[in-house]
Amino acid sequence: DQQVKQNSPSLSVQEGRISILNCDYTNSMFDYFLWYKKYPAEGPTFLISISSIKDKNEDGRFTVFLNKSAKHLSLHIVPSQPGDSAVYFCAARGMGNAGNMLTFGGGTRLMVKP
Template identity: 90%
Template structure:
């Protein structure tokens, strides 16, 4: 089941530069997309989300872009900071009457170097 894919297992970026993390999905029913940050032995921390009716959502240093025709979303972090080093997961969902189960990608390990 590869409905959500993150093709880059790792990314290394210099402090102060832009980090771009990518995610592709296959299920056209997905209408809500989220990015989570995760440290080892901790739970995922919600970062930012976007509904399929939008193509961009911004929150501070984090911006998520959605290209529905390409079934692609990306997370931009600018400027990148050493504290951003973690695994980033994208997740996709659609609402049913009882909630919205999240389908996760495999994650991208971001390392921000000094």
């Protein structure tokens, strides 16, 4: 049972346009959400996070939106740049999880075309 799902395995966007990556979750106990970016043969890099008490968090070109009622979050990248091409993982942490365990989605490969 996948508690965190990224239904789009890949996304292609033109440079300068907006990239929107989506993530859905089923566990209402999740209270903190993160986005990671991963290049091939490298470890994931933390991008941005959001607490369940907020519905939006912005950091430069990256904005994460959280819709708790829909159990949905999205990552917006604007403007998209070729260097943003990578696999993006969303992750969720549950309230009271021992050891700060994260549950990851399957990832979305973003390709930004020049």
